[in-house]
Amino acid sequence: MAGNSYGTLFRITTFGESHGEALGGIIDGCPSGIALDFDAIQLEMSRRKPGQSAIVTQRKEPDDVQFLSGIFEGKTTGTPIGFIIPNTNQKSDDYSHIKDNYRPSHADYVYDQKYGFRDYRGGGRSSARETASRVVAGAIAKQMLSDIKIHAYVSSVGPLSLETPYQELDFSKIESNPVRCPDQEMAATMEDYIKQIRKEGDTVGGVVTCVIQNVPVGLGEPVFDKLHAELGKAMLSINAVKGFEFGSGFEGSKMKGSEHNDLYNADGTTRTNLSGGIQGGISNGMDIYFRVAFKPVATIMQKQESLDNKGNITEMTGKGRHDPCVVPRAVPIVEAMAAIVLADFYLINKRY
16 A cells, blocks of 8 residues: 655655554654654644544544654654554444445445455544544644644534634634634534534534644745645545635635735735735745635444445444544644645755
């Protein structure tokens, strides 16, 4: 299986399955001499881990990171950083009913067709549990880019949307509720909606908005490695992501050029920022902001038609511990992937 690594100079390779002994990764290209805050790394893991609230999967995993290499006396050495995240709460029997069946909208069928063999326990390598390793790399990338601030938050759940511009939001409130929406009233409404969906045995999707501030001018490599193209690739590599837009996004297609152009100030900043902080594929120093759309979790606790490996249409009901809405737990993953992209481009830009 290829495609397990991401990045050019700052590069993360992940390994492991949902119900294997451990997840893990190797971070290559991290500069030496970075003093790491291990509590901050573990905090990022706690934001992503299962079992953290009543509106997410109740699988209990501490997600404690064990570093194996690349760090000495609390600082990075410049050599590959190896780490593992032990799996401690596997319930593989929850998946015995899909050993010979393909769940709708899961990767079961395509994995079986492509490789001729699959780990059916929790989806194996296709499980979103793989993203735990990305959060470790993203947490280190954030510390490498200490001046850059990355804030992601839930801006919609199903039909409920927070329309307040991000400039008017208090990002310190993102972690004050289990939905990770910085508007307390909307967060409560979203939480009630997710709980109702869960009672129905169903799931719901949503949108994560991400804002990156204090980005220097010059990150991004035309023509094929534009900054927004890499951010899009990084976000679309996250499980359940179905859409990515930055700046004015699709709404910008409805505007005239006279309305959409960001006019300059004398210092090179712009009066508006419909470009989303990126022009010509290169950061322009303004805030980078984008939206990531997540589909509803595919496993639902309702009867559905399925397909078995003999070509028969069968009936099945989801089992196990699953998120009714994955969006709140996706917030730190979006931040992590954004940090990895920026760290990579930061190192590339230093070559000039």
